[in-house]
Amino acid sequence: MKKYSGPNLDRDHFFFRRCAAPLLAIGFLVQASAAHTQSDERVKAGLMTWRSSGCADCHGAFADGDKQRDEAPTGANLRTTRLDAAALKQTISCGRPGTGMPAFDEGAYKVRACNGQPLGPPPSDLYPTPRTLTPDEIDAVVTYLQARVIGKGRTITKAECLFYYSDQPEWCDDYK
């Protein structure tokens, strides 16, 4: 007579080791890389916005304050800025009245409050903006700045240059 041996733990264990565990691991990796790709996409979208919004005219391509357009106001060095995400968003959206920093949010001051002021007409001493951005585009620029610019130090590396000029890698020949 066959002896009853209870639930077949060995087989369950085998199943887990050989099948379920690797499947779980694969699932985890797929998920992790999907999340990674998503944030990569977001950083790239932010870079595209940076490149197409005139930021580099005043701040320089690599945001170190080495402006690209001579006649433009000289922008701050963003590589060494101490602003957090909220302050970055506020500065880009609302600009800095009385300085060369324009307000990029079309609804700034009028439909979205700036600097804790009641809604109303924007201050008259704002520098004119080269173009406006949606709040989502502004978020993407902040993501880009935090991922690739802020805290990266004064020296621009070749890898950084190639990320920025992926369409013109020869412009990075002089970087190490």
Ligand code: HEC
């Ligand atoms: C017309 C020139 C000009 C353009 C275009 C411009 N900036 Fe600025 N930006 C400035 C100047 C000038 C300052 C310094 C303001 C001050 O004196 O406080 C500044 C300051 C900033 C700051 C605050 C830095 C700090 O540490 O206080 C951020 C962030 C910033 N700019 C981001 C951007 C982004 C992102 C863009 C493009 C979407 C952009 N700027 C476009 C001129 C410009």
